[in-house]
Amino acid sequence: MIVFFFFIPAILTFLIGxxxxxxxxEWRWVGLKNFYQMLRDRWTPKIFNNTMFYVFTTLGFFNVGTALLISILTMHIDEKVGAAFRAIWLLPRITPSTVYALMWLWATRGEATSLFNWILGFLGIPPIEWRLQAPWLLVILVNGFVGASFGMIIFTAALKSIPVDYTRAALVDGASTFQMIRYVELPLIKWPVMFVxxxxxxxxxxxxxYILLVTDGGPGLYTTEVWALYSYHMAFQIYGGGSAQYGYGAALSAILVIIGLILSTIYWKVFRMGELMIEPKIEVD
Known part of the structure; x- marks a missing residue:
């Protein structure tokens, strides 16, 4: 399955590149021309920096941070209330992408009556055009609310898998809720946190x-353009009166594969993912 769904597409991507x-x-071999063009492209550094900023900011604040916070908080309140809150948070993930993006565009439009500007007005802050004046904040919020739901499910399941004897022992020893979270729960779910x-x-x-639907890489030139979106634009959209460049888009995607492999190797070594793959677990030793 890995060969069919990863290695073959990756090899084809490199070949088309x-x-x-x-x-x-129609095509002809051009060797490494597309990759040389990528190095000479003055927008490459900006798009690479955009990508790193987008990935790690969204990851830290939402996909891991918010997901972990929601899981812990909803596990320490009434069970039905916690379950209801988690169910509501899942709604964006099951909402069609276009509808979800349109809801955000409606809520952040420039009028003073829009939802976000109404909140700003309540705080005494003048309204802004979020898509133009705070595009990165909008992009991260749109992606983060969806992304947090995945980690929320994993972390909640992990917390529920902790033997009840551990929490009871902590309570008997006089641990506060914060101490139980800090010294009991978080260390025991380190493997799920690393996986997510x-x-x-x-x-x-x-x-x-979602970046395509909300900002399409704008406003202006590549303000919120990330590497994957740039690859899509080069391969499937017409720029500057020219034709869609499948070869150049594939070369960009090939670099993305390489970056993914490098990050995977780093995570594999640092997080000792081999142990997790052999025996998925909650750390209770």
């Missing part, structure tokens, strides 16, 4: 759907 294929599907961190990093690295 060595051609000048366009929307007519690694998985969501790779997921964010290749995601561009």
């Amino acid at each position: 060595l051609t000048d294929m366009d929307y007519t599907l 961190t690694a998985y969501q990093t790779l997921s964010l690295l290749t995601s561009y759907e």
Whole structure:
């Protein structure tokens, strides 16, 4: 399955990246020309920096941070209330992407009556056009609310798997709620946290759907353009009167594969993912 769904597509991507294929599907070998062009492109550093900023900011604040916070908080309140809150948080994930993006655009439009500007007005802050004046904040919020739901499910399941004897012993010893979270629960779910961190990093690295729908890489030139979206634009959209460049888009995607492999190797070594793959577990030793 790994060969069929990863290695074969990756090899084909590299091969197409060595051609000048366009929307007519006509092609000829050009060797490393597309990769040299990438190095000479003055926008490459900006798009790479955008990608790293988007991935690790969204990962830290939402896909891991908010997910962990919601899981812990909802496990320490009434069970039915906690379950209801988690169910509500899952709604964006099951909402069609276009509808979800349109809801955000409606809530952040420039009028003073929009939801976000109404909140700003309540705080005495003048309204802003979020899509133009705070595009990165909008992009991270849109992606983060969806991304946090995945980690929330994993972390909640992990917390529920902790033997009840551990929490009872902590309470008997006089531990406060904060101390129980800090010294009992968090150390015991380190494996799920590491898994979500690694998985969501790779997921964010290749995601561009909501950025495409909300800002399309703008406003202006590549303000919120990330590597995956740039690859899509080069491969499937017409720029500057030219034709869609499948070959160049594939070369960009090939670099994304390499970045993903490098990050995977780092996570594999640092997080000792081999142990997790052999025996998935909650750390209770």
